[in-house]
Amino acid sequence: MGRFTFALVCTMAATLGCERETRRYTELPAAANRSTAVRLTTLQPGSPQPISNVQSPYQYNAYGLAEGKRLYAAYNCAGCHGVAGGGAIGPALMDDKWIYGSHADQIFSSISQGRPDGMPSFGGHIPDQQIWQLVGYVQSLAGLVSQDAATSRNDDQIVGKPENRIEGTKQIQTGHR
Amino acid sequence: MGIRAQRRGLFLTVAGIAFMISACQKPTSDTVQQSPASARALSGSLADPARLQQDDGQWVMSAKNYAATRFSSLGEITPANVKQMGVAWTFSTGVTAGHEGPPLVVGDTMYLVTPWPNILYAFDLTKPGAPIKWQYDPKPLGAAKGVACCDIVNRGAAYANGAIFFNALDGRTMSIDAATGKERWVTQLTDINRGETMTMAPLVVKGKVFVGNSGGEFGVRGWLTALDADSGKTAWRAYSTGPDKDVLIGPTFKPHYDSDRGKDLGITTWPGEAWRIGGGTVWGWLSYDPEADLLYYGTANPGPWNPEQRPGDNKWTAGMFARSPDTGEARWFYQTSPHDLYDHDGVNEMVLADLQMNGGTRKVLMRADRNGLLYVIDRLTGEVLSATPFVPVNSNKGVDLKSGRLIPVKEKESKQGMVVRDICPAAPGAKDEQPMAFSPKTGLLYIPHNNVCMDFEGTAVSYIAGTPYVGASVVYKAGPGGNRGFFTAWDPLAGKPKWQIKESFPVWSGALVANDVVFYGTMEGWFKAVDANTGQLLWQFKCGSGIIGHPMAFKGPDGHEYIAVTAGIGGWPGAIVSADLDPRDATAGNGWGGMLADLKKTTTKGGMLYVFTVGGGT
Amino acid sequence: MAPLIQSVLHPAGVQAARLNQLWWVMFWVCTVVFISVLTALAMAIARGRRSASNASDATLTGSVGAAVGISVAALLVLLTASEITGRDLDALKAQNALRIQITGNQWWWDVQYLNPDPSLTVVTANEIHVPVGRPVGIVAKSNDVIHSLWIPALHGKRDLLPGRQSEIWLQADRAGVYRGQCAEYCGAQHAKMALTVVADLPDDFERWLSHMRGPAPPPATESQMRGRDVIERGPCAMCHSIAGTLAGGRTAPDLTHLASRSAIGAGSIPNTRGNLAGWIADPQHIKPGNKMPATGLASEELQALLDYLETLK
Amino acid sequence: MNAHPLEQQKADPRLVYDDPRLEPAALERERRHHEASWPDPRGFLGWLRSTDHKSIGLRTIVTAFVWFAMAGVLAALMRLQLSRPENTILGPDLYNQIFTTHGTAMMFLFAVPVMLGMGVYLVPLQVGARAIAVPRLVAYGYWMLLFGGIFLFAMFFANVGPDVGWFSYVPLSGPEYGIGKRPDVWAQLITFSEVSALVTAISLIVTIFKLRTPGMALNRMPLFVWAMLVVSFMVIFAMPAVMLSSTCLILDRLVGTHFYNYAEGGDVLLWQHLFWFFGHPEVYIIFLPALGMISPIVSTFSRRPVFGYLALVLSNIATAFIGFGVWVHHMFATGLPQFGQSFFTAASMMIVVPTATQIFCWIATIWTGRGVRFTTPMLYVLAWFFVFLIGGLTGVMVASVPLDLQLHDTFFIVAHLHYVLIGGSVFPLLAGIHFWFPKITGRMLNERLGKVAFWLFFTGFNLTFFPMHILGLQGMPRRVYTYPAAMGWGSLNLLASIGAGIIAVALTVYLINVIVSLRVGAAATDNPWDAADLEWSTSSPPPVYNFSPQPTVGSRDPLWHTELTPPFVIGLNPEKCEVLVTHLLDAEPDHRYPTPGPSIWPLLAAIATTILFIWSIFSPWGVVWGSIPLFITLVGWFWPHRGVPPREMERELARLEPREATS
Amino acid sequence: MTQTAIDVSPLPEHAFGHRSILWWATMGMVAIEGTVFALLIMTDLYLKGRNEHWPPGNILPPGLLWGTVNTIILLVSTIPNELTKRAAEKFHLRTVQLWLIVCMLFGLAFNVVRVFEFMSLNVSFDSNAYGSITWALLGFHTVHILTDWVDTGVLTVLMFTGPIDEHRFVDVSENAMYWYFVVLSWLPIYALIYFAPRIA
Incomplete structure (x- = not known):
């Protein structure tokens, strides 16, 4: 018994020790803590810090974007934002006006946290991974992702240009309407 | 231009209409007219809406009267002098959403509910420029905007016994003291997390406030609720789907057609538990026949739009109920669109009138339905007397008068995953909620309506509470002729138009008949006056924004006739502008994007109340 | 549970039996042809080695012609057999048939038992029950790509084509459990898209069907209640349906009677509590590429969820 | 008739006797002249510029075998994964890329090219021509094959390998479900x-029609040439279908057209119709050349002319015609009306008749031959009878609509198609390589190693694929990356995987034989097998100009009928590398034609085309901008080097014809 | 035994028409492209059969004007084409040069009108299957017109700059042949694009 306890304590100490002695200069990969630095405005006191340019892990990933597109329909996003992102109950996603910002982390927050004027909060209802996929797809609606990776048309009624033919939007406005 | 029938004298054999009921009685309006302003207000505050509705000087409910005629006999404005009409005063609501519904005038006060944030304004009409007397802000939840399908509109308030009743978007009905603006009661009726909102204008009958929910595009289970006007407590609630006891179907239920008879049809005409999320909301207009003591209202579309997810007749959606206002018991039901294929809600207003038909007087209700047919129905039994298409229709072949059923067209039926093209009328229907008016003088219905067809693809959709439950990709396009709207004077007896005005955009404003002049607005922002008999354009005024509001007429404290209307583009079609949608997506705004891209270049958003009078000024 | 039967050579229904018959006709005729030709070849080699004497060209032409003629005759036999079988297969269509609509999805089967009375419709997934001795008309559809429904013990394949609708008629003549599988390559998890077919005696079948019409039973214990909460408030309801709860998703299999099914993940693994837990915790490990994400439920939530799911008989 | 002097009248060739030019020394002089004049560019640049059909044909064959080897490695990986149930060596994503790339490479990069490559090498030799027609086009065709293969495998290694099956059914390969660029890689x-x-098919047709040496009327053409002629026509009428369908697919994916979008009026079965309209003839495109190789081998090693020449030719043609009428038998499971079922069942089975005819003709040849010589090529051919019969007979089963409903898309089909394609084509091909290796390289392949390889291959092949028939009947579908242990498919799969290992060993032995024999093999004579066709009349390996002097023929088996020594052709100008163009039917001399020399432009044009094709996966503008360099290279290609300036030409014309000047 | 030989030196060094190698190679191309055209036409008819209305929805059939103008241009262009061919076969360099330029002008006119044709189709290639196949038919034919036009252009330049020998005249003759193919293949496509939507 004593020997067993000793071994156990040693093992635990060893594991803890390994953990403790790890010097992680780089914290977690950027993707994991993206949502912390979300800003909805460029206006900052003092000298402005750069707006985070965290990107969706699926920005250049065709599979992730296609999954995003599937989820956009599966989670009824299309019902509010239009089949091709033209908007209906919710604002248009294909134009250059992004009320809560067009950066990946801003969109992530909008989906995850919800927004006060009617955007439901999907955090906890869908896994973060899928939110990131949606982020990538939503960006593709406004031409903010690589055209090579963007999805093409669906085998459905055609109501707008396929995402891989949407030219990138030049000027993105952010802010409340 | 519409057809001008020569036999005008012949069909003006209108025996009586609901309006006439009031006309036969000793008109209270005379006394009201003579009484000083304060007296008018007093008499108004004491009066029951059943009596007030007969007073053409006031406008105490959104449809003007229980018969929903939107007819005012005030005759100061005539085809001859309407050209001199000008703006008396205006008021900016500061709200940029669509302004549906009319203001009310009770005594010397005008009441106006804005779209969300649903602020109720009272204007003192006795003072120049009608300053704000008080305002009431219900502070509805912003999140409610996310579950309002077709812009964050409000279709008006109702007045009774010294209180204004109206609904806030987040599902509250409230009673506000008409004189002071103090809250009497507020009742929370819906849960926005389930997608339920409220946009309709309540109706007050016999001390009860009738309200219904909205959210047919969110898998809401529709209902009509009667609230006690004094306390706000629920008197009864009648669901539009589910077991008979929920629908308040009992022994007194005597529908005219076989297909509406049977036990628990609200369950058995649905697959599985689809009835729990089956729609049939009550967001439109209510009418009331005091003589028969029957309340009439329509139930909206079944959800989702994709009909393949809900095989069966989907009772009791997309139809109309007659109920007792006291107990809510259903008396009869008629389904305009059994197993609705195209979002053809049955909520359009029902105009009550007594028509001379087949040698007798029939008590009828008339409804210009979304499915393109103008129904004339015996309002005591629910029997369809006639159903005539008033626009080009290819999605049905009319009604089989024997069985009462709409005859569907096979090739226009939805096939999930396939685009079915050129369905006429489209989802917004030949006519949506924009109410028509009926003139007992001409015997004509004045119908503001659409000329819209669509391509439709049903898609599988998940029910996720609080998210849209539609399951369709739709694209609207102009119907035959290329104009997207009409303003039609319809002869219900002859079953054809008397005259017709083509409008470029859907005519989404309500209609008003003020004696011989008919008023309506267009989405470009023109407020138009036309001759009730000929349809000749008499006068028009360009408002600041497109008009989807409902014009109303009243007599000011100065004894002059006024016409009021709200401009402010929005609503389902106008959301293209008001919500700044992107028409490069043809489905933007649930289908309007493809058709109304030019609306963005035509008008801008912004709500404004306009009050006109002959000569203008005060 | 009976062993899974997914073999052309073990027919359990009239259609498959006819095909099995045809197979053996083909097999024996072809075997005879095969042996004859090889014998001829062997004789030719042997003869050619023995003597260099040439038969006359006319004789040869006659022999070759005769051989071709015999081949054609054998072919006609097979053609006739095939034709007869084809007609027989078509003969099953019946009025009183059970109608099932099967819709292919990547990578699972959506099943609906159709009924003229819509409220008697039954929705389930990945497992069908059929009554023994009664024709079943299956309406085949697809929601995404082309799949193919194949239950070898009962019948051949029928493609599930998007934008089209096809039919297949079959009948089980022996009670038992038969396995079907998607036969048209349909993407990443084509391999794990199986369908369990249970052939019940007619009474059992009716009992099963009427049971299936009911909603999920209400949770009885606290843990089960918590489990239902996890479904309704958590990620499950976004995709799955359970009649009687708020869950109304249609992008994933219906779970109303999940516990009565024998397998999960469209035949990927047997439906046991442990497997179910593993599946929910990390479905991508068991069926890589399938559309169900890891949901990251806490273990306490997972246990409650399992408690509830086990009640969905 | 006011004929222009340059418009020469058809002049008859003269039959000459006792001409000084026929002295052996003169003939040798002429040979040297050819040797000196026919360009044989050396070095790496020369290799890039070469337009010699033997060089291109050989490198096509070698390249195709490289793709064969790579696709074979992929096959081995698949067998490794399937060797036991629930195996996790390969995940579904990789497995699906592997089986697609395997199928695609085998069909498009190996089977068709290697057969056409054999044709490019052998046809001009067999018809007695000095060169192939339109050689630069053939060179271009080779570069396209090379770049296409590099493209496919490079993409595969970059994890962009196609994963939608070699048939790429929409909508799985379409814009919605064919995610990323993988299906585009397939389509391009x-x-x-x-x-x-x-382009190769065009060249072969023209060569066969116009360059046959005098005397080789159509009814004297070697059967391999007949097969290549029929196959080339099949290529011309079948391949456009898949080009069209894959172009439509790319358009659907890239710019959003709707050919296959059922929601917008397209159709998913349109793809299948177009694809199988190509896909079924494709099988015969692969199969007929193999039959063409069997005839000379059977004939040579039975030591008699093949029996039933006319029947064999007609069978070829009949197969081609029927082959175009049976594409629907790949679509039985989609649900056909009863009438269609009967029709396509009958048509599909009918194809047995020509095939049976051929088999019986060969048996008759052996029967009446002067004893079979059991050389390695002959062993492969005899094995062909065994395996192809199985493949053919299972084909009959599959042609029956009802039975196909059970067998379709199962391992039974995998077995069937490998018996038909490997059995039907690769066995004769390996035989053919053995047979013509001396001609191509000048060295004999080692018979002993050859026989070892043969027996290993024969055993391994049957061990791999025969169990698959049973697996299919036991219900194992195709294209699955794994299967549950409970299904009981494990042991047969293991057996098949072991068989695959043996095949790998066999092919390695074969390869070793080739490499070793190339270095130390016995030197080959001109006609080591004592075969009958013209290619055996020239040296091994043949010179650039193939023949000097150019032989003519007087019978179907020219080398066996030397008693009718046919005359030579003389009078072709070696300076201009002239070939003799003859008449279509009876091959009478018509005119001389200078064959275009080596050129770098086909390579440059192929590079430009490659850029255009790959660019067009990413942007439709790739087609527009990419066509500019292509245009430039094509102009460079066709810009003539011979001739005079127009003014000079005009002067010459005026001098030749004063009348014209006055008119 | 006396050695005999066929002396082919008296034979000409070139030939026109089906005697020439290039003619057969061109025919091979024509066969391939003709097959593609035939398959495109089959595809069009197949899709037409799959759709209830052709064109679907309220799409108007293509405007007849430009297509008909182009058909006329094409048909008339066969006259200079034939004249070029005949001149080439008689080695009339000047005449060949002249008619080649006329042919170029016809081609130019055709290509310009083709732009208007595309604009009057009343449907986009990405609207629906009808639009896709209609654009594909017209587009594929345009590619032929364009390439043959560019080809003729190169040949024209060549006939002015040299170097020239007899084979260039054969080239001109083959080029004219190919133009006939382009013209002939247009006629069924014209009927299909412009009249099939008007019949059903």
């Missing part, structure tokens, strides 16, 4: 290989 590979095959 098709374009590469089709362009290559089409």
